[in-house]
Amino acid sequence: MPVTTEYDVVIVGAGPAGTACALALRHSGRRVALVDKARFPRDKICGDAIPSPTLKLLACLDPSYATELHALLALHRAPTTHSRLLAPSGEELRIAWHNPAFNSPRLHFDEALLTLVRRHTATELLEGYAICSLQTDEHGITLTPTDSTQRPLRAALVIGCDGANSVVARSLGPPTALDRAYHCAAVRAYYKEVADAPEDTSDFYFLREYRAGYCWVFPVGGGVYNVGFGMLSEEVAARRLNLRHELSELLATHPHLAPRFAKAEALTSITGFGLPLGGSNRPVHGLRTLLCGDAAALIDPLQGHGIDKAVHSGILAAAQVVACFQAQRFDADFLASYAQQIKQRIGRELAQRYRLMRFLAGKPWLVDLVVRAARWRWLRRRLVRAVG
Structure with a gap:
């Protein structure tokens, strides 16, 4: 032994x-x-x-x-210190974080x-x-x-x-x-030269054509951005989605993302990962x-x-x-x-x-409503508490 x-x-x-x-x-x-x-x-x-x-x-x-x-x-x-949330309708909400x-x-x-x-x-x-x-x-x-x-x-x-x-x-x-109802699939790549990308702001894009998930653009310092897309694995499987392809398409064609990435430079390839949800x-x-x-x-x-x-x-x-x-x-x-x-x-x-x-998955109209209503300060405070 x-x-x-x-x-x-x-x-x-x-x-x-x-x-x-x-x-x-x-x-x-x-x-x-x-x-x-x-x-x-x-x-x-x-x-x-x-x-x-x-x-x-x-x-x-x-x-x-x-x-x-x-x-x-x-x-x-x-x-x-800030996040920008883009609703499926294209309406934008900017949130300031205190912590x-x-x-x-x-x-x-x-x-x-x-x-x-x-x-x-x-x-x-x-x-x-x-x-x-x-x-x-x-x-x-x-x-x-x-x-x-x-x-x-x-x-x-x-x-x-x-x-x-x-x-x-x-x-x-x-x-x-694998319980796909409690699992998220996601992809990520690093970019630089992203337009309209303040170094103090994380961006979240909620998309009408995808249910439980979002696209993100997160600054990580030195002019570099973590760019990714994640969604519930049960939807990925049901729709037979290739998330690497989906992210590439979003950055090339989405009306808000495409202008930001027109001159961006990819620093890495798009790679995938899985997350077991709480x-x-x-x-x-x-x-x-x-x-x-x-x-x-x-x-x-x-x-x-x-x-x-x-x-x-x-x-x-x-x-x-x-x-x-x-x-x-x-x-x-x-x-x-x-x-x-x-x-x-x-x-x-x-x-x-x-x-x-x-509850929010598959209800883009509800996400639109939440973003629109959060323009009132007291509702925005409630939203901040809800999402942490």
């Missing part, structure tokens, strides 16, 4: 959920490993929006984290979070470590790498922060079919195992982002880790308190937003 390396906790996935969990365990006294199949910095296909609660949550762990993060990303972020938020390419944002882990914790970082399988017994979990030259890992607890295709989540039970009651725990972020399907169904939820769930998982070692209990019944925390603090909100998304 191969020799294993022993840890108290192994966090699988070094994105926002995994790094937040490692930061939250800084003073736990536990031996923690943070493993990722990639070597950083690495790209992560995403819309690159960093919602304002992300910074608040990190600042609650340590006020210096938010300050350092801003400094690390000085050349790779765009503070977003600080920004956009930043995940290539740089995730590397900055990992820098905080390196600076402030004793976490052992294992990059380029892909996991083939997990085997759980009454004493712990063994993680076997795909590379036979690397040592297996052994831990009392495993925190799965390894994204939408989580190998940790798959270890909790037999595979289930509200599905997907399991988030098992024997000696917790799931966070995308692995736990904590994506906002209304806006499609999940970085703030990933960070929040990572912090909640760290609190559960501390409780487990204090009680010396790692069974699923004890870990169910984490699932309850996720439901109360994150899940209920996501379920409400899923219902709102489904």
